[in-house]
Structure formats: C-alpha cells, structure tokens
Amino acid sequence: MVRKEQTQPIRNALVKKMEKLWSNAGQTISKMKDADGNYADPFDQAATDSNKYVELACRDRERELILDIKETIMRIDKGLFGICDHCGRVIPKERLRIEPMSRLCMECKEEEEINHKRRNRQWPMKGISYNHVC
Numbered sequence: 023m024v025r026k027e028q029t030q031p032i033r034n035a036l037v038k039k040m041e042k043l044w045s046n047a048g049q050t051i052s053k054m055k056d057a058d059g060n061y062a063d064p065f066d067q068a069a070t071d072s073n074k075y076v077e078l079a080c081r082d083r084e085r086e087l088i089l090d091i092k093e094t095i096m097r098i099d100k101g102l103f104g105i106c107d108h109c110g111r112v113i114p115k116e117r118l119r120i121e122p123m124s125r126l127c128m129e130c131k132e133e134e135e136i137n138h139k140r141r142n143r144q145w146p147m148k149g150i151s152y153n154h155v156c
C-alpha cells in the first residue's frame with residue numbers, strides 16, 4: 023500500500039493538470055463558436071473547417087488524458103495507486119515517477135503490449151479481486 027503522504031502531492035499535481043486541461047477545452051469550444059458562420063469566402067471556410075478538425079482531434083486526446091487523470095485520482099482515493107491493475111503487485115516507484123498514470127507493472131505492461139489487449143476502463147463495483155495472478 024502506498025502511503026497517503028506520498029500520494030497527496032501527486033494527487034494535487036494531477037488535479038491541477040486536469041483543471042488546466044478543462045480550461046483549455048473550454049477555450050477550444052468558445053473559439054469554435056466564435057468562428058462559426060463568420061467566413062463567407064469558401065476558401066476561408068475550408069481553412070476554418072480544417073482548423074476545427076485539428077482542434078477536435080486535439081480535444082479527443084485531451085479528453086483521453088482527462089479520463090486518465092480522473093482515473094488515477096480515483097485510484098489514489100481508493101488506495102489503489104501504485105498497484106498493478108492486472109497482477110496486484112506494487113508498481114516500482116521509479117516507474118510511477120516517470121509515468122504517474124500507469125496502471126500496470128512493467129511485466130504486465132509488456133505482456134499487454136505483446137497481446138495488444140484493449141485497455142479496460144471498467145471498474146468493478148464491489149472491491150477488486152485479483153483472480154489472474156501473473
């Protein structure tokens with residue numbers, strides 16, 4: 023179990039990061055609204071559309087990141103931060119320092135990459151059991 027005083031600074035940093043991402047997303051939305059219908063010239067219109075596309079693609083990645091951060095905060099709150107989702111072993115601190123949002127230990131991560139498993143975003147509602155110890 024990772025101790026609370028160790029996870030608190032990580033949690034704070036994650037919350038800050040998420041707030042920043044949210045405000046960025048808000049700006050993207052309002053920028054898109056402003057651009058709507060302001061261009062009569064078809065070439066300008068095309069340029070606006072491609073900008074929109076880039077921004078939307080960007081927002082998709084941001085949304086992914088926000089989800090990852092949210093999940094990590096949840097893991098911290100549940101006392102599951104730093105524990106491998108797959109095998110239940112403690113994830114080495116060095117790995118968490120580089121990738122605070124990692125949910126798998128190195129071994130399981132490698133295994134996952136080999137198998138190209140889909141990431142499972144589902145959280146079990148009642149406790150967490152590790153039936154498949156690797």
Ligand SMILES: [Zn+2]
Nearest residue numbers: 106109127130
């Ligand atoms: Zn593992």
